[in-house]
Amino acid sequence: MKRLRKDLLLSILFLIFSFSIACAEGRLYLVSTGVGDLDNLTLRAYEVIKKADIVFCSKWTCERVKDLIKGKEVYDAGFGIFHLFYRKEKEIPSSEIRPHDFNIEEKKKELEKITKIIREAVKQGKVIAVLDEGDPTIYSPHIWYMEAFKDLNPEIIPGISCFNSANAAVKRSITGGKTRSVTLASGFSDLESLAKTGANLVLFTMRIKDITEVLKKIEKYYSPKTQVIFVLYAGYKDKEKVIAGTFEDIYEKIKGIQLPFEYLVYIGNFGEI
Known part of the structure; x- marks a missing residue:
């Protein structure tokens, strides 16, 4: 019995010591x-x-x-x-x-x-x-x-992420419905190679100087009716904004708008917005 108590006491002391070290x-x-x-x-x-x-x-x-x-x-x-x-x-x-x-x-x-x-x-x-x-x-x-x-x-x-918030703003499931899949890309991505595949794209634009220049460079790989959706200030309740269009009219819709640092661009088939 004494041996059992001693072993039990040593075990308790070891656990206390280990816990102290961990802390x-x-x-x-x-x-x-x-x-x-x-x-x-x-x-x-x-x-x-x-x-x-x-x-x-x-x-x-x-x-x-x-x-x-x-x-x-x-x-x-x-x-x-x-x-x-x-x-x-x-x-x-x-x-x-x-x-x-x-x-x-x-x-x-x-x-x-x-x-x-x-x-x-x-x-x-x-x-x-x-x-x-x-x-x-x-x-x-x-x-x-x-x-x-x-x-x-x-x-x-x-x-x-701003990606999660922007998805909520456009009210769409990115892997469900008509979309099925999407490719996340940034200004450093080879956007032309991605566009050639007809992929649905979501662009992180934080380092892109001129989004119009980028879009005009890749639009030839898509139908003019392809959706182009801008989500500005994703995650901000009071200033979040969605601008939805296609390659046919998006340039006119964003003309004159001061785009913030925080915005994403969706290109592809995302269903009616």
């Missing part, structure tokens, strides 16, 4: 803050942000969640460091893409600073949250954190 381990999260209005933030994202000791975010994102990050250590997330990991070669000049004129050496220094802060914080058992707009796995300037710190086993907290 002392720091953790790195890449957290979606949703898109548009703040109520698009998920409950899980809210909980991770609230428990975080250190937060990395862009100026715009920090402003959106300012009430959630009061009293925390806050650092800039390092916009442009993405290019050190995924676009190491100089970008090919294009009249269609807004160029980023980053100082590579400055970005390397930013990366060193961020790396030092995160690794020291994890050793100290702190929770670090890198905040991102939309969903990090769909379109993100901060997905590089997953590669830079993969040895720390960072966790992604998914959320609502």
Whole structure:
């Protein structure tokens, strides 16, 4: 009986010790803050942000969640460091893409600073949250954190992308009904090759300088009756707007409209809007 009690006590002590070690381990999260209005933030994202000791975010994102990050250590997330990991070669000049004129050496220094802060914080058992707009796995300037710190086993907290919000705005299932499938693309995609297949496209336009120029380049691969739908400010209840047309009339419909940074373009057969 005494031996049993001793073994039981040792087991309890081991569990307590293991739990203490686990609690002392720091953790790195890449957290979606949703898109548009703040109520698009998920409950899980809210909980991770609230428990975080250190937060990395862009100026715009920090402003959106300012009430959630009061009293925390806050650092800039390092916009442009993405290019050190995924676009190491100089970008090919294009009249269609807004160029980023980053100082590579400055970005390397930013990366060193961020790396030092995160690794020291994890050793100290702190929770670090890198905040991102939309969903990090769909379109993100901060997905590089997953590669830079993969040895720390960072966790992604998914959320609502502008793609999800735009789908809701056009009131269509992207994989159901007439559509069946869709290809997500950006200004860096080979849009002509995609258009040649007649694919239904959804364009993330954040780096596209002149969307009219892009559309005129690919319209020859589609019927003039093909739908072209613009969704502006997806996720913002008070200013979200859908402009639906075809290749025949969309240019006239968007003429004179000041397009925001946040808009998506749907090209294909999506049913009556």
